[in-house]
Amino acid sequence: MKLGVFTVLFSQMPLEEMLDYVKAAGLDAVEIGTGNYPGNAHCNPDELLEDESKLRAFKKAISDRGLIISGLSCHGNPLTPEKTFAQQSHDTFVKTVLLAEKLEVPVVNCFSGTPGAYEGAKMPSWPVAPWPNEYREILEWQWKEKLIPYWREWGKFAEEHNVKIALELHGGFLVHTPATLLKLREAVGEVIGANLDPSHLWWQGIDPVAAVKILGKAGAIHHFHAKDTYIDPDNVNMYGLTDMQSYANMQERAWIFRTVGYGHDLKTWADILSALRMVGYDYVVSIEHEDALLSVEEGFQKAVENLKQVLPKEQLTDMWWV
Known part of the structure; x- marks a missing residue:
């Protein structure tokens, strides 16, 4: 496996300074926002698609440092009833796919999107209960029609x-669990897979190791985010796991995002990474920081230090003891 980082956390750095920083940390890969x-601090699709020399320089800056x-x-919401953002999300997705092809990048990460509750709605709607029955009817309409x-x-x-296409299983969007990912994949095809992020599984009550096994069996893991979650049992009893308080209200929230190793121990992370390798995922583990x-x-x-202790790096060899 390779260790990488979602570079949006370094948006204040120019591209080459960011790449130098990542390389000095001993990483192998970058995941770049478009x-x-x-945001697109390090990669403007319009510029790179229109100017071949800028595209070459962009590729060279990365390859010269031994990175991939x-x-x-391009996480957005192409299904939202808010037409301006829906169009922006869609247009950016299309350009990102075209740019990925030119850069020979195999994966585009995004959200599935969430439409409104009905045609002509003003805002997106995320039904999370099957009763009263209109919630289930809304959900069925959203899937079928949008x-x-x-x-x-x-x-x-x-x-x-x-x-x-690697869809992040993120609450607030229609694809947010292994079941919803596999349902869409069945309807669309194997081009659809997961950008699997344990942090969003934990707060939904999903065991990431079990999710890896479920999705890995279907060959449906296209990318992986390394981010942790701390769940506060006392606050869960007060607010539940669907806590709608601001992330800034850390003392009161039922759960908060943490860096790797600060929500769950390294044995847990070793189990997740071992499960990934077991199901044949030997690609990049991309650090996301929202702590x-x-x-x-x-x-x-801290995420780099912790992951380096448990990340399998070397190619598998024959089992000499078998």
Whole structure:
């Protein structure tokens, strides 16, 4: 496996300074934002698609440092009823796929999206209960009329450009569990897979090792994010796991994001990484930092230190003892 980082946390650094910093930390890969929620501080698709010399210089800056791009990330919501952001999300996704093809990057990371509750709605709606029955009816309409048609069309587009789509299983979006990922994959095809992030599984009550086994058996893990979650049992009893308080309200929240090793111990992370290798995922483990209790630099360095202790790096050899 290779160790990488989602470089949005270094958005204040120019591209080459960021790459030098990542290389000095001993990493192998970068995951780069191309717009929408992650921003495009290090990679403007319009510029790189329009100017071949800038594209070559971009590729060279990365390859000269012995790094690879694990994925291009454009998390947005192409299904939202808010038309301006929906169009921006879609356009950025299309450009990101075209750029990934040119850069020979195999994966584009994004969200599935969430539409409104009905045609003409003003805001997205995320149903999370099967009763009263109208919630289930809304969900069925969203999948049938919005989610599946969109990804059937644009999944085929990605496939034609030799790019896989890795959907992050993130609450607030229709694809947020192994079951919803596999349901969409069945309707669309193998181009759809997961950008598996344990932090979003833990707060939903899903065991990441079990999720790896479920999705790995289907060959449905396209990318992996390394981020942790701390769950506060007392606050869960007060607010539940669907706590809607601001992430800034750390003392009261039921759960908060942490850097690797600060929500769950390294044995747990070793089990996750071992499960990934067991199901045949030997690609990049990409650090994502959203830990409000540690600075960007310290959170990143702690994640690197902790993951290096448990990340399998070498190629597997024959079992000499068998």
